[in-house]
């Protein structure tokens with residue numbers, strides 16, 4: 001079911017992970033017992049699994065579809081702590097900055113241990129005002145970034161166009177975010193899966209976790225159609241489906257799907273491509289080293305409806321045309337939709353729930369790629385040293401109880 005929950009219409013299968021991903025089928029069947037059983041092989045489950053396997057724990061990761069084929073493959077791959085910063089998001093910014101700082105080491109370990117590139121690009125992100133009436137709103141965003149201590153630079157129109165000469169001549173101002181880098185999500189899950197397996201991790205794709213075993217009130221095992229697996233710790237990393245996974249255990253978590261439609265254009269010698277990520281008020285554009293330009297993404301609060309719509313395509317094409325005239329001559333290579341796993345406060349939910357032995361890592365909303373290193377580090381700290389450190393501590397499930405209590409109990 002997982003692989004059909006988001007849609008991908010593509011030409012020549014180019015959006016899927018490359019064929020070099022290799023055969024990840026595990027021999028020997030589901031193990032009888034492991035230290036850690038992880039449900040969900042998106043970027044979050046795989047990142048946690050990899051780091052825990054690297055630390056010497058026996059880890060099995062289960063996914064009902066292909067690894068990475070949920071929200072993770074739908075993402076653009078931006079690591080945009082500065083450009084994403086919203087007012088009131090100071091806790092999230094602290095976690096995002098920690099993760100952004102961890103990304104270079106995470107990347108080099110991942111590429112070395114998997115032997116695969118993830119197309120990490122460090123040219124930064126340029127946020128532009130495409131018309132005079134957008135400048136004031138951009139200035140507001142810039143002032144907020146500066147107050148938060150972010151390293152961003154204000155540019156006039158000519159300076160912004162000097163960074164990206166193919167942008168429309170109407171560009172009136174820009175904010176350059178040098179620390180906001182990117183990776184290619186298509187390359188991430190094969191690399192994570194490979195690095196995980198290389199350290200003894202057991203990955204089971206097309207293996208749905210159907211239910212959980214409990215012993216004396218403690219979560220003690222996972223049940224799949226291929227057999228049960230005892231686990232000292234179980235981590236639920238099922239992203240946007242985490243509420244479904246936890247409902248049979250009587251747990252209610254505030255995570256819902258927030259749909260995004262996106263498309264991939266292919267640049268050619270005539271059109272050229274952008275050098276770095278560009279954001280406008282409508283869209284973001286992320287050039288990949290293989291010549292694609294990802295155009296993302298709509299934000300639609302409409303449940304698990306993965307339909308690709310004319311309105312969504314129009315908004316993306318209009319947005320890219322308004323910013324980048326040369327896009328007219330680019331091939332449309334793929335269009336898809338996916339769901340951001342979004343919590344009630346748009347921030348992740350990390351750590352324990354009411355059931356001993358059970359942990360959750362979900363709700364990464366529009367930042368799951370950015371936050372993968374910090375999330376993995378948090379679970380490494382929790383499992384190996386008994387507690388999370390740094391900003392991750394602020395993202396427990398109990399914060400919603402406090403919000404509920406403050407609002408008189410209703411969610």
Ligand SMILES: Cc1cc2nc3c(=O)[nH]c(=O)nc-3n(C[C@H](O)[C@H](O)[C@H](O)COP(=O)(O)OP(=O)(O)OC[C@H]3O[C@@H](n4cnc5c(N)ncnc54)[C@H](O)[C@@H]3O)c2cc1C
Nearest residue numbers: 002040042044064070071072078209239260367368369370
């Ligand atoms: C259009 C779009 C653009 C985005 N762009 C960015 C971006 O630029 N930067 C960024 O940081 N973030 C971005 N995001 C957000 C990011 O994609 C998510 O936050 C992230 O992928 C969440 O990862 P995950 O591992 O939690 O979830 P997923 O990748 O969805 O993984 C969960 C997995 O659980 C599996 N599963 C569910 N139920 C079961 C079960 N019972 N048994 C076994 N397996 C199960 C599913 O099959 C799935 O593979 C974007 C999201 C969208 C939709």
